[in-house]
Amino acid sequence: MKGHVEDRWWRKKKVDGKLVYTDTGRPVREKTDLFGKGDRYKVRYYDPDGKEKSKSFPDKELTRAKAFLTKMQHDVLSNEYVDPKAGELPFRAYTHEWRKGQSTDASTRQTVTSHLDNGIFPFLGDKSLRAVEKTETIRDWLDWMERPRSEGGRGLAASYRAVLFDMVSAILEAAWVDQRIRSNPCKTKSIKRPKPEQRKIVPWRESQVYQVKLALPAPQQVVVPLVAGLGLRQMEIFGFSPDDVDRGEMVANIQRQIRWIGNTPVFAPPKGGKTRLVPIGAGVLEEIDAHLASFEPVTVTLPWLEPGGRPVTARLLIRKPEGLQRLGARAASGMISGPEYNLAVWKPAFAAAGLNYIPRRDGMHGMRHFYASVALASGVSVKELAEYLGHHDPGYTLRIYTHLVPSSHRRAREAADEIFKPRRTGAARPENPKTA
Structure with a gap:
């Protein structure tokens, strides 16, 4: 591969176009007009496309210049070439x-x-x-x-x-x-990705769910069955419409949430762009109907996905609480902002219920974990639960809730007994097995 190291300070002396040699047969060298100015050595080499490239090195770094030339030539031949200037x-x-x-x-x-x-x-x-x-x-x-x-x-x-x-x-x-x-x-093996803390989810007690519900203002109490009974995320709750319920099939179509782009609210699909159908119980439907009997839905038109997007209109179940009108620039839009809702409505409900609010456990997401724990305890499979929660992968759901999955030891023992039937009544039966 072509290439060489040019000495910009010295050159071989010529007279009448011919090289001049010493008595020992070595070429005579003379200073150039650039002597002492700038870098001394210039490495000239060619990239894979045949274009000439160059890199300069200061005086006394001839060895490094030669090593650089060798490396560039090797990289070109082995298809590993990266233009040094590109970096x-x-x-x-x-x-x-x-x-x-x-x-x-x-x-x-x-x-x-x-x-x-x-x-x-x-x-x-x-x-x-x-x-x-x-x-x-x-x-x-x-x-x-x-x-x-x-x-x-x-x-x-x-x-x-x-x-x-x-x-x-x-x-x-x-x-x-x-x-x-x-x-x-x-x-590289020497760099380790940060390992997130594996926090074990501690679901709410059923009594806590009811305490918080009763402590919320009446127009906001329906958020509790929407989370604890349907597993919705906070901004999916604020984008939920009674028109999303299929009463014949007894399912809720979770198809939108409210997002904030700067200080502008928009409608958007649920997290990950994944719409889903969630079975709705008769009790949850009664809670929604009771709310509708007292509070009219609010018709809202917002752009889809981003400011300036196509307008979409929906009848939303939950109106913006009056207390949010004095909380920041987002509140002026007339729509609900999660942080402001937590500050003005959710946390005060904990205080009114006499409960100690613990961050990262007692937010509205805590009731979503409650929904998951109840579903698993009732025999809902991890795959089904992942679909209801809108998770991208059942494996993700299992990693979060694996400690809440009921043990199948008893069922496994009974299945084995159907094949190898016990000959003695009550043989090898623990009195109070934890995994029964």
Whole structure:
């Protein structure tokens, strides 16, 4: 493969176009007009397309210049060539290009922007791709995310660090495909993805469900059967319409939620774009009908998916509580915002019920876990539960609720007894088996 190292400070002397030699037969060298100016050595080589490339090195670094030339020649021959200048692009600038090929959903774009601004760009944004490609850079970034703010870090939870790690890995994987870096450091054995904490779900007690329901303002009490009886997410509740109920089939069609794009509310499909049918019990339907007898649905028209999207109209079961009208810019829209609802309605209900509110356990999502625990205890399969909850994968549902799945030991023993029938009555039967 062609290529050479040029000495810009010295050249072979010529007289009348012929080289001049010393008495020992070596070419005589003379200074060039560039002597002492800038880098001394220039490596000239050719990329796989035959285009000449170059890289300069300072005085006294001839060995490094030769090593670079050898490496470039090897990379071209082995199809591993990456233009060294391609890695000079700042990580932030490349990410801007990467995002052009990602989801066009406004909510997803908003989430990606938040992740980048909060946990990625402050540390990696101004570094070059070549710098971010180094494993030590990724290690330093992981340490910075985990360190408390008091120690100059971000103090982020392991689950959020894992999300950010996956995003950076995806960006660097694209940079590798685009031949801007030689490898993705996030996939090396020496770099470990943050491991989210495995918290064991503790479902609410049935009495707690009723206590909170009675403590809520009357127009809001129906949210409890919608979560504890249908397993809806918070923003699916606020986007729920009585028209979504098929009374003949006794199912609820969960087909929309409210999302916020900045301070603008929009209608959108449920999380993951996955609509679903959920069996609705007669008691839950009675709760909805009782609510309708006292409170008229509110007809709302919102853009679909993003501001400026096609208008969609729905009769929503739950009106915006009056207390939210004085809480922030989002409240002025006339629609319900989750954080504001929690502050103005949900947490005060806990206090009114005499209950101690524990973050990450006692939010509205806690009643969704209650719904899951009741369903599993009643014999609903994990696959069916995943469909009712709108999970993307039954395996995900099983990982969350595996400790709540009723033991099948008793059923397995009875099945075996049908084949190998016991000859003695009550043989080998524990008096009070925990797994019965």
